[in-house]
Amino acid sequence: MNDFEKEWAIHEYICRNVVYDYDNYYNGTIPRDSYTHHSLLFKGVGVCGGYSKTMKLLLDMAKIECMQVYEEEHAWNMAKMDGNWYQLDVTWNDNNTLVGEYDCEYFNITDLQMSQDHTWSAEEYPKCNNEQYMYLCQSMKYQEMLSGYSKVVDDCIYYIDTDYNLYYTIIDGADKGLIVDSEVEKNFYVLDNQVY
Structure with a gap:
């Protein structure tokens, strides 16, 4: 880390x-x-x-x-x-x-x-x-971030908003965006840049 x-x-x-x-x-x-x-x-x-x-x-x-x-x-x-x-x-x-x-x-x-x-x-x-x-x-939608459901993996923060959409933000600001726009499970895992 x-x-x-x-x-x-x-x-x-x-x-x-x-x-x-x-x-x-x-x-x-x-x-x-x-x-x-x-x-x-x-x-x-x-x-x-x-x-x-x-x-x-x-x-x-x-x-x-x-x-x-x-x-x-x-x-x-x-x-x-x-x-x-x-x-x-x-x-x-x-x-x-x-x-x-x-x-x-x-x-x-x-x-x-x-x-x-x-x-x-x-x-x-x-x-x-x-x-x-x-x-x-x-850059993260912190007002809409579902508290407690974020993970830092390598250079990226993955987080879930209150509508259970999964987003990512690159720490250096180079990129951010929506990954999944549906009911994401609160317990998600990230391995080799894949979200499970």
């Missing part, structure tokens, strides 16, 4: 297996544990601090340079791909109360995009202005 595939797999793992601790958040009773990677990895629940710590821990383990970004009431990450930094907010991508429902609007985006609804002391962090990996989730 290349670094992007590792980052995508970690992002997807967290989003598939964790829910935001909304109950405690709304009641003002967030336990300290919800801010830790322990809670996310072993209990499947947490808040932004736990999400960003877990993303950093797992990216560090995958030997991908990563840092946490803090604002007054939120935390997220920056990750370095091919020498360039990107903004990454796994908490806001995992924006549903159901395990496994997520999107990728805040996956490898620029400072300009992130600044639309996030604030931080930009001078304290590396600049994120490269768009090489930014287009990826924008």
